[in-house]
Amino acid sequence: MAKYLKEFAFDPELIDELETLQIEMIKLQNWIQTSQARVMLIFEGRDTAGKGGAVFRLTQFLNPRAMRVVALPKPTELERGQWYFQRYIKELPNPGEIVFFDRSWYNRAIVEPVMGFCTDDQYELFMSQVTDFEKMLINDGITIFKFWFSISSKVQALRLEERKTNPLKQWKLSNVDVEAETKWKDYTLYKERMFDKTSKNKTPWIIVHANHKERARMETMKYVLSNIDYDNKTTDPDILIPDEKLIHPFVNLEHPH
Numbered sequence: 001m002a003k004y005l006k007e008f009a010f011d012p013e014l015i016d017e018l019e020t021l022q023i024e025m026i027k028l029q030n031w032i033q034t035s036q037a038r039v040m041l042i043f044e045g046r047d048t049a050g051k052g053g054a055v056f057r058l059t060q061f062l063n064p065r066a067m068r069v070v071a072l073p074k075p076t077e078l079e080r081g082q083w084y085f086q087r088y089i090k091e092l093p094n095p096g097e098i099v100f101f102d103r104s105w106y107n108r109a110i111v112e113p114v115m116g117f118c119t120d121d122q123y124e125l126f127m128s129q130v131t132d133f134e135k136m137l138i139n140d141g142i143t144i145f146k147f148w149f150s151i152s153s154k155v156q157a158l159r160l161e162e163r164k165t166n167p168l169k170q171w172k173l174s175n176v177d178v179e180a181e182t183k184w185k186d187y188t189l190y191k192e193r194m195f196d197k198t199s200k201n202k203t204p205w206i207i208v209h210a211n212h213k214e215r216a217r218m219e220t221m222k223y224v225l226s227n228i229d230y231d232n233k234t235t236d237p238d239i240l241i242p243d244e245k246l247i248h249p250f251v252n253l254e255h256p257h
Contacts, residue, residue, distance in 0.1 A: 011214055018214075020239055021221040022061050029098060031230035033066050036095040038142045041224065042104045045149030046187060047180040048159035050210045050217070052172075054149065055100045057217040058224075062098070071102040084108060084126055085133055093142060105130065106146075109194040114186045115176060127197055134203045143228070144203050147220060148191075148250070149210040153184055195250045205250040219247040 032039055041058070043051040055069055070091045079087050085105055093099040103111075108126040112118040118126075137144060151159075160181065163169045180187070199205040206223060210216035222242040225233075234240065242248075 014214055014218065017239070018057075018218060020234070021218055021225065022057075024225050024234060024240065025058060025221060026061060026063075027232050028225060028228060028230045029062050029066055031228075031232075032098050033063075033096045034231070038093040038095060039098040039228070040093050040101065040142060040144055041098070042101045042106065042144065042146045043149065044103060044106050044110075044147065045208075045210065046151060046156060047176065048156050048163070049149035049151045050213045051149055052102055053213055054147075054208075054210075054217045054220055055102050057214075058221055059100060066096060067098045067100070068093075069100045069102060070104075084122070085129070092137070105133075106194065106198075109198070110187060110190040111176065113190055114183055115179070127193075131198055131200055131203075134198075134200075138202050145206065145224060145227075146199075146203060147206050147208050147223075148195075149208045149216060151210050153181070155211045156184075157181060199250045207248055207250055209246045215246060219243055223247050 031037070043055055045051050052071075059067060059069060068091070072087065072091070075087065088105050091099065091101070105126075108118055108123060109130070113120075113123045134144060163172050195205050208216050208220055219242050222240050226237075226240045226242060
């Protein structure tokens with residue numbers, strides 16, 4: 001019996017629901033191509049939160065000619081001398097395309113300051129520019145979804161341990177991952193500031209409770225599908241209603257946006 005593949009076997013109780021949602025994702029992509037819409041999904045979260053797995057599930061049966069997954073490596077020496085957003089601009093969706101960002105420019109909001117990969121001035125400049133940058137994209141007609149995958153410290157510890165012991169996942173383990181547990185509070189501090197400063201009416205952060213991986217992926221699909229009016233959408237809208245206990249926009253009760 002396979003020793004390491006158990007996690008990749010989908011829960012049979014959810015398979016019918018998953019199939020329905022993935023068919024709807026294909027309908028959405030067809031509409032994007034026909035209407036020449038531009039759609040981008042940003043996936044952020046702590047290490048091991050399930051961002052990559054969610055991207056895989058959402059893109060699993062899409063036409064690769066009309067979608068892209070963007071997972072940029074660390075910047076080159078040349079890119080480090082450019083305007084921070086410059087290398088991301090060329091990855092924005094073209095007409096008729098949906099793009100999935102497995103991490104994004106928000107590296108500078110959390111990972112870089114926590115790990116010491118940017119200066120305080122670079123961080124503050126980013127925070128002062130990012131909402132205006134996204135406003136320009138929205139005004140130009142790009143639809144943006146920003147998802148934050150949220151997990152508990154206990155779940156993160158278990159997943160990090162699995163990365164160390166599972167040969168199928170060891171490629172995912174980086175020095176940043178190794179330090180993630182010890183910097184939990186630092187990540188929390190910067191995460192909360194990011195939510196407060198960058199969750200706006202037109203580009204809110206959508207919190208995905210991701211301790212249960214497959215449920216989180218399906219709720220993410222539901223959220224996207226329920227928020228775009230695409231052609232041939234299922235006549236049973238209840239299928240697309242997200243569970244608000246598992247996925248919902250960030251709300252700052254002290255300073256609501």
